[in-house]
Amino acid sequence: MSFFFFFFFFFFFLQFVPKMRRNNYLEQILLTHDREKVGTFRTPPPAIAPLPEPAPPSPPPPPAKVVEPPPPPSINIPRFYFPRGLPNCTANYDEALAKIERAFTEFEEEKADIYEMGKIAKACGCPLYWKAPMFNCAGGERTGFVSVHSFIANWRKLLHSCYDDASKFVYLLAKPGCNYLEQEDFIPLLQDIVDTHPGLTFLKDAPEFHSRYITTVIQRIFYTVNRSWTGRITMTELRRSNFLQTLALLEEEDDINQITDYFSYEHFYVIYCKFWELDTDHDLFIDPKDLARYNDHASSSRIIERLFSGAVTRGNSVQREGRMSYAEFVWFLISEEDKKNPTSVEYWFRCMDLDGDGVLSMYELEYFYEEQCERMEGMGIEPLPFQDLLCQMLDLVKPEYQGKITLRDLKRCRMTHIFFDTFFNLEKYLDHEQRDPFADLDGDGPEPSDWDKFAAEEYEILVAEETASEQLHEGSFEDDYETDEISVPSEIGNKMDKLVISDLSV
Numbered sequence: 001m002s003f004f005f006f007f008f009f010f011f012f013f014l015q016f017v018p019k020m021r022r023n024n025y026l027e028q029i030l031l032t033h034d035r036e037k038v039g040t041f042r043t044p045p046p047a048i049a050p051l052p053e054p055a056p057p058s059p060p061p062p063p064a065k066v067v068e069p070p071p072p073p074s075i076n077i078p079r080f081y082f083p084r085g086l087p088n089c090t091a092n093y094d095e096a097l098a099k100i101e102r103a104f105t106e107f108e109e110e111k112a113d114i115y116e117m118g119k120i121a122k123a124c125g126c127p128l129y130w131k132a133p134m135f136n137c138a139g140g141e142r143t144g145f146v147s148v149h150s151f152i153a154n155w156r157k158l159l160h161s162c163y164d165d166a167s168k169f170v171y172l173l174a175k176p177g178c179n180y181l182e183q184e185d186f187i188p189l190l191q192d193i194v195d196t197h198p199g200l201t202f203l204k205d206a207p208e209f210h211s212r213y214i215t216t217v218i219q220r221i222f223y224t225v226n227r228s229w230t231g232r233i234t235m236t237e238l239r240r241s242n243f244l245q246t247l248a249l250l251e252e253e254d255d256i257n258q259i260t261d262y263f264s265y266e267h268f269y270v271i272y273c274k275f276w277e278l279d280t281d282h283d284l285f286i287d288p289k290d291l292a293r294y295n296d297h298a299s300s301s302r303i304i305e306r307l308f309s310g311a312v313t314r315g316n317s318v319q320r321e322g323r324m325s326y327a328e329f330v331w332f333l334i335s336e337e338d339k340k341n342p343t344s345v346e347y348w349f350r351c352m353d354l355d356g357d358g359v360l361s362m363y364e365l366e367y368f369y370e371e372q373c374e375r376m377e378g379m380g381i382e383p384l385p386f387q388d389l390l391c392q393m394l395d396l397v398k399p400e401y402q403g404k405i406t407l408r409d410l411k412r413c414r415m416t417h418i419f420f421d422t423f424f425n426l427e428k429y430l431d432h433e434q435r436d437p438f439a440d441l442d443g444d445g446p447e448p449s450d451w452d453k454f455a456a457e458e459y460e461i462l463v464a465e466e467t468a469s470e471q472l473h474e475g476s477f478e479d480d481y482e483t484d485e486i487s488v489p490s491e492i493g494n495k496m497d498k499l500v501i502s503d504l505s506v
């Protein structure tokens with residue numbers, strides 16, 4: 001027993017001595033900060049040492065087999081967990097199936113090809129653009145058509161196991177036996193949208209752009225919907241997102257640019273052009289030097305190093321090769337230009353949490369601010385000393401626990417974008433310094449997101465540049481130059497379809 005106590009105190013001592021020393025410095029800052037603010041001296045809450053659980057002295061005896069008595073009939077808890085939606089007891093599946101059968105009679109030999117699937121999707125009461133997954137799920141991909149029999153058999157199975165849109169959608173798109181969606185599961189759905197949506201008909205003549213548009217949309221879907229960062233979208237994540245509602249909107253809206261969530265062609269165009277500018281050798285990968293040129297070196301080299309460290313990417317190709325794919329760039333760009341959305345806050349938090357312990361320590365903040373100071377001094381600007389800046393930032397974030405900034409604190413704070421820019425984006429930091437941080441907080445009603453605003457402005461700029469260069473061309477090669485209806489920089493078209501494949505394998 002005494003041996004155990006010795007051990008316990010020894011570890012207790014080891015744990016706290018270095019922290020105490022470190023905390024002295026922080027406490028000084030924090031306490032001065034508090035004193036300045038309220039004029040009283042507050043002590044930090046006493047640290048409570050968690051008691052380590054004593055290890056059992058010997059392995060517990062094997063549990064005796066207990067025969068569970070059946071629950072008494074009075075405790076009859078009704079089922080309350082329905083991962084595939086709430087079953088509807090009154091639903092008349094026979095009637096629903098008969099309606100689909102009638103729809104098939106319109107087709108020759110009661111077989112539908114992909115072009116006729118829209119009518120079947122509507123007969124099933126589904127959004128139009130579910131047609132390609134419905135076609136593939138019933139085996140149409142292999143044979144080029146689906147017969148009434150195979151479709152009805154498949155649909156009957158679906159009706160008897162899936163009771164809401166999210167579970168039906170996952171049933172249709174997922175690989176057999178999977179109850180989640182991975183990136184490549186979205187390709188047939190999106191390829192069909194590219195092939196048949198009236199807002200994308202101009203892409204028909206530019207097949208090399210199909211895969212790039214599809215990659216972009218898939219990344220945007222995962223950025224917004226896959227809140228768990230697992231690379232697998234679950235039914236719950238789907239239900240919590242606006243994705244299925246947005247997909248259904250495509251049927252009513254012919255101008256795809258009006259659907260700014262996920263599908264806008266203009267948004268794709270902006271993201272792709274931004275990448276194209278950085279990827280000078282056009283191999284579809286950029287390295288830290290390429291990325292540093294984004295927005296005229298506004299991001300610090302320390303944050304760029306973190307972006308390539310694997311903190312925000314899956315797989316190990318990034319660390320190994322020091323390169324970022326187009327798919328990863330989509331995440332970077334949205335996070336860089338909209339630091340208010342929850343994925344972005346998580347993205348930058350992961351980058352700044354150098355030791356990955358789930359809190360931003362004062363040491364980590366100082367590490368990033370150091371480079372900002374050096375750069376300001378280089379520009380002849382006198383930077384705020386770190387202690388003063390720290391007080392400012394703690395006032396802004398108001399962390400729940402002193403001296404530690406958690407993801408929760410940053411998500412609750414409405415000025416997290418200012419916090420992040422202060423530590424790694426000099427241009428935006430200096431810009432925030434010029435403005436009243438509360439100025440844009442008072443707006444009523446739904447404001448477009450920072451991302452939507454950025455994409456709209458950049459699109460205008462890119463189109464203006466394109467028009468200017470076209471006019472220049474027209475002036476010099478009036479006879480042999482044809483203006484392209486599609487606004488895509490002409491050189492972009494030279495490279496290939498390998499984008500989707502290479503990006504999805506990362």
Ligand SMILES: [Ca+2]
Nearest residue numbers: 279281283285
């Ligand atoms: Ca490159």
Ligand SMILES: [Ca+2]
Nearest residue numbers: 353355357359
């Ligand atoms: Ca940390």
